[in-house]
Amino acid sequence: MENKAIRTKPDGLVSSIPFCRGFHGKRYFKFIVFLLIVILDTADLASDWLLYNDVANTKEGLVYGPLEGSIRYALLVTCIIGTQSITIEIINLSLEIFRGNPWFDLELLSAVIIWIEDVPQITINVVIIACREEAISYFQLVKASVLIAGAIIRVLFSLILYCSNKAIRDIKRVKKNHESRSRVFNRALIMTGLIITLGGAAMVFLFTQYERNPDGTINFKVPNSYVEGEYDDAKYFNNVSIYFSHELFDWNTTASRYAEHRNLFRLFKINEIRQEKVDRMIIIQYDELTGPTKFVIKESDMSGNVRVNECFQMDRTGKNVTIGSNCTAYIALSINEFVFKFRYIKPYVPKLIFGDIKYNIKVKYNSASTCKSPDYVISNSIKDQSNKRVASLHYYRTKGSLDETNHVIHTSATHGTFYHSRSLQDIRDVWKTGFAHCKSTGSLAPHHDDSIDVQCT
Structure with missing residues (x-):
């Protein structure tokens, strides 16, 4: 005042x-x-x-x-x-x-x-x-x-x-x-x-x-500049990533219905898109025709070129993940895919102090089908996944030495496992703001934006 x-x-x-x-x-x-x-x-x-x-x-x-x-x-x-x-x-x-x-x-x-x-x-x-x-x-x-x-x-x-x-x-x-x-x-x-x-x-x-x-x-707080303010954003964004939850990643067990047991798929770190300041595309291809479900994850680089990033297969009955070695020939011609495109909205003080992340998603259920919007709702909380019509995106921070290199945790060169909310720190507990450590008023996940153009592969 x-x-x-x-x-x-x-x-x-x-x-x-x-x-x-x-x-x-x-x-x-x-x-x-x-x-x-x-x-x-x-x-x-x-x-x-x-x-x-x-x-x-x-x-x-x-x-x-x-x-x-x-x-x-x-x-x-x-x-x-x-x-x-x-x-x-x-x-x-x-x-x-x-x-x-x-x-x-x-x-x-x-x-x-x-x-x-x-x-x-x-x-x-x-x-x-x-x-x-x-x-x-x-x-x-x-x-x-x-x-x-x-x-x-x-x-x-x-x-x-x-x-x-x-x-x-x-x-x-x-x-x-x-x-x-x-x-x-x-x-x-x-x-x-x-x-x-x-x-x-x-x-x-x-x-x-x-x-x-x-x-x-x-x-x-020691200033480092005269006029242009600097925000201490490391405490908010270090080791914080976007995680995707969908029934496709869950085991065939009753426990998978509960939030703490749902398998989470890590997309990327928030700091990556904040630093690159270009649209980020994540393509999740999967094949459920025979045996364990196979996955290939592709990402676009800063030049817009799509590259294979990771591949694995999951056995729902045995509840295990096997890391693939030859991702190029990993999936058959008849594939399904989720295609995400994320966009970073630059900060605009005071309206958006740290900016925002928006996204759009398209799905394709086989190689001959059309690219369209999903027929399910994407919530910002995995607790809303009470039925097959709901998936979720959410921000989490990794705890301790938990691996944050791949989309799933690689426990060895050939085996892996999914992330779980019980082993991550919810963003509600990370984003305590101001001197009083108040509850965050920000979004818990990226905002859906239909205007972002997304093309399936």
């Missing part, structure tokens, strides 16, 4: 400013004071609406997505209240400075605005910043420093005003004079609100400039 205009005494704002007594009666000095307050209030209002615009336009992508509706609505309400209250305050202030007959007591109005707009606004700001990633740069460090410095100045300036002779006189008369009692009460409300805002500004600084590690330790 940016600096709020300094709101002071109910009677004679200009005459209450210390160290400038010789200028109090000058009209140009009054105009400067009024203009300064208008600029500060306008800048604060603009920052509030810019924050709301960022929050309202955030799209669901990698790691981050739209905030909860209650937070967005609360932020909108505070922005609307702030617009109305600042407008009233500026008009009231102009009447007090230039005519000496304001509509409302300045300190009473200031106390009301602080508690219905400033305090809620900084509270919402703290909640948002605590759960979000901030770009690391010297510019961002200066911005956060200005925020907390502004809050400190507001408190110190108010303390100077409230230690003036008039303020002390009001404290002495508090038991005998109703007006003095009201002014002291209003100043107490103002000061309490300002201290809360200062505390909120300090928390925003802490959340933006420090990071909390999973073990509870706190590190200062």
Whole structure:
């Protein structure tokens, strides 16, 4: 939150400013004071609406997505209240400075605005910043420093005003004079609100400039650039891949119906497509005509050339995977295939902080059939696979030394096994965002996009 205009005494704002007594009666000095307050209030209002615009336009992508509706609505309400209250305050202030007959007591109005707009606004700001990633740069460090410095100045300036002779006189008369009692009460409300805002500004600084590690330790985020921010994305994407689950990969057992026992097929690491920034195509060909199901996996390289990447066969009854050696002659002419094409959407701050991944899929059930969209739904959770009409894509991170080189785990040169969710780390547990390690609002899997052109082989 940016600096709020300094709101002071109910009677004679200009005459209450210390160290400038010789200028109090000058009209140009009054105009400067009024203009300064208008600029500060306008800048604060603009920052509030810019924050709301960022929050309202955030799209669901990698790691981050739209905030909860209650937070967005609360932020909108505070922005609307702030617009109305600042407008009233500026008009009231102009009447007090230039005519000496304001509509409302300045300190009473200031106390009301602080508690219905400033305090809620900084509270919402703290909640948002605590759960979000901030770009690391010297510019961002200066911005956060200005925020907390502004809050400190507001408190110190108010303390100077409230230690003036008039303020002390009001404290002495508090038991005998109703007006003095009201002014002291209003100043107490103002000061309490300002201290809360200062505390909120300090928390925003802490959340933006420090990071909390999973073990509870706190590190200062050292900037490496001046203006262009850098995001610490390694903690989100290292060893995270896209996994595909389909009944085709499951054993012929009752246990395969449960999510933790479903066989997962690894497609590729998220960092690969983020670094290459070109469409990625994965072709899964399979043959179920005789004996164990045979698979050949092909991928397109950065030049668009399709190459054979891996082949294996699975025996559903024996529950084993045999790694193939001669993939070129591995599958008969009559084949089925899944063809995935993935596209990386580049980051666009603040709408897509880490970008997004979209995909489209086509299927072909034999060499003579047409290439078409699948007749099943692809969910972002394997728990939705209650029947044959549902498959799933999901982000997972490998644990420990688990192999992440191939599409299935190669336990030896000739044998392998599938991945399972119980031996992987779900992305929900990986993507804990911000200083507070909040639950991720991002997508759990790539987004389906029919506009991506996919051609079968």
